[in-house]
Amino acid sequence: xxxxxxxxxxxxxxxxxxxxxxxxxxxxxxxxxxxxxxxxxxxxxxxxxxxxxxxxxxxxxxxxxxxxxxxxxxxxxxxxxxxxxxxxxxxxxxxxxxxxxxxxxxxxxxxxxxxxxxxxxxxxxxxxxxxxxxxxxxxxxxxxxxxxxxxxxxxxxxxxxxxxxxxxxxxxxxxxxxxxxxxxxxxxxxxx
Amino acid sequence: xxxxxxxxxxxxxxxxxxxxxxxxxxxxxxxxxxxxxxxxxxxxxxxxxxxxxxxxxxxxxxxxxxxxxxxxxxxxxxxxxxxxxxxxxxxxxxxxxxxxxxxxxxxxxxxxxxxxxxxxxxxxxxxxxxxxxxxxxxxxxxxxxxxxxxxxxxxxxxxxxxxxxxxxxxxxxxxxxxxxxxxxxxxxxxxxxxxxxxxxxxxxxxxxxxxxxxxxxxxxxxxxxxxxxxxxxxxxxxxxxxxxxxxxxxxxxxxxxxxxxxx
Numbered sequence: 001x002x003x004x005x006x007x008x009x010x011x012x013x014x015x016x017x018x019x020x021x022x023x024x025x026x027x028x029x030x031x032x033x034x035x036x037x038x039x040x041x042x043x044x045x046x047x048x049x050x051x052x053x054x055x056x057x058x059x060x061x062x063x064x065x066x067x068x069x070x071x072x073x074x075x076x077x078x079x080x081x082x083x084x085x086x087x088x089x090x091x092x093x094x095x096x097x098x099x100x101x102x103x104x105x106x107x108x109x110x111x112x113x114x115x116x117x118x119x120x121x122x123x124x125x126x127x128x129x130x131x132x133x134x135x136x137x138x139x140x141x142x143x144x145x146x147x148x149x150x151x152x153x154x155x156x157x158x159x160x161x162x163x164x165x166x167x168x169x170x171x172x173x174x175x176x177x178x179x180x181x182x183x184x185x186x187x188x189x190x191x192x
Numbered sequence: 193x194x195x196x197x198x199x200x201x202x203x204x205x206x207x208x209x210x211x212x213x214x215x216x217x218x219x220x221x222x223x224x225x226x227x228x229x230x231x232x233x234x235x236x237x238x239x240x241x242x243x244x245x246x247x248x249x250x251x252x253x254x255x256x257x258x259x260x261x262x263x264x265x266x267x268x269x270x271x272x273x274x275x276x277x278x279x280x281x282x283x284x285x286x287x288x289x290x291x292x293x294x295x296x297x298x299x300x301x302x303x304x305x306x307x308x309x310x311x312x313x314x315x316x317x318x319x320x321x322x323x324x325x326x327x328x329x330x331x332x333x334x335x336x337x338x339x340x341x342x343x344x345x346x347x348x349x350x351x352x353x354x355x356x357x358x359x360x361x362x363x364x365x366x367x368x369x370x371x372x373x374x375x376x377x378x379x380x381x382x383x384x385x386x387x388x389x390x391x392x393x394x395x396x397x398x399x400x401x402x403x404x405x406x407x408x409x410x411x412x413x414x415x416x417x418x419x420x421x422x423x424x425x426x427x428x429x430x431x432x433x434x435x436x437x438x439x440x441x442x443x444x445x446x447x448x449x450x451x452x453x454x455x
Contacts, residue, residue, distance in 0.1 A: 004314045007314070008371070009372065009375075012332075012335070015332075015336060015368060018339045018343060019339045019342060019364055021343075021346075022339065022343045022345070023342055023361070092444075096437065096440055102429075102433060103430060103434070104348050105349075106429055106430060107348065107426065108289050108291070108348050108350065109291075110420065110421055111291055111420045112290070113291035113430075114426075114430070117430045121433075121434055124441055128440065131441065131445060
C-alpha cells in the first residue's frame, strides 16, 4: 500500500471517527443549551468551600504533622490532601467549563461573532484540557507539591465574583433590549 | 446480460432506482420537498442519471468510450447536486443563529477548499484518471464539510433536527465510501471496474434506505430565527470571558511548571 493510499484511508477513518464523536450525545447534553436561563441553573460554585479547601491545603498543618504525628497518620493525611487537591482541580475545571458555556451561549445568541475571539477560546480550551490532564497525572504520581494549588483559590474566587457581576449586567442589558424592542414594535416600527 | 452488464448489477440497479423513486414519493407525500428542495433535486438528478445511463449502456455498451464519458459527465452534475443538498442541511442546522452561521460558512468553505486542494495534489496526474480524481476530491470535501458541521454544532451545543442528522449521515457515509472506491479504482483501474460499480450501488442503496427512514415523517418546523441578544453583549462580555479563561490557564501553567514562578 503506497503512502498516499494509506494517508487517504487514514483521512477517511478520521472523518468517520469525527462524525461518530460529533453525533454521540451523553444523556446530560440532550437538551438545547442555548437557553440563557440554563446559565443560572447551577449557581453554587466551588468557591463556597474555599475556606475549608484553604485549610486543607495549608502547609503549616502538614509541617506540624511532620514533627508530631506517626508515619501512618502522615501517610493518611497526605492521601487525604491529594484527594482534596484532585477534587479542587475538578472544581476549577467545572468553573472553566461554566465560563466556556456562558461564552458559547452568548456566541450562539449573538447576531455577530468575531472569529478571533472564538478561535482564541478554542485554543484556550485545548490548552486547559492538556494542562489539566498533565497536572492530574503529576499529582497522582506524586510529582506536584499539593500546597501550590492554593494560588488558584484566589484567582477562582475573584473570577466567580466578577462573572456574577458580568452575568447580572448581561441580564439587565438583555431585559432592557427586549423592553426597547417591544415598545418599538408596539409603535408599528421595524427594528433593523 | 444487457450491454455487457451482469445480471446482479442489473438487479442492484433496479433496486436502487426503486428505492430512489420511493424516497422521491416520500418527499412529495410528506411535503418534505418544501424543507429540502436541494435534496429533492439531488434525488431527482440521481434517478434521471440512472435512467439515462441505462439507455446509454444498452445502446453503446457498458465498456464503450462514449458511455464512460457520458457516465462521468452526469456524475459531475450529480456530485454538484449533492453538494447543494449538503449546503441546504448546513443552513437548516445553523442558520437560525446568525452570528455563528456566518463564522461556520467561512470555516466550511475553507475546509472544502483545503480538502479539494489536498485531493488534487495527492491524485495521480494522468488525464484518464482526471474524472475519478476530481470526483474523489469533491466526495472528500462533502464528507469533511458534514463532519465539521456536526463538530461545530456540538461545540456550540446546537442540536440538529432528527431528519437533518439522518440525511447528513447518509450523505457523509456515501461520500466517504465513494472516495475510497474512487481511490481503489484509480490504482487498479482495469481489474476493479465491475466490483467498483456494484459496491457503489450497494452503498447508495444503503443511503437510500437511511433517507427513506429519515423522511417517513414530515420535518418538524423550527422557528426561523432565535431571539438574539443585542450586538453589544457579545462585544463587551466575550473578551472578558476570554481574559479570565487565559488567567485560569496561566494559573494551571504555574502549577505545571512551578520553578518558573519562584523568585
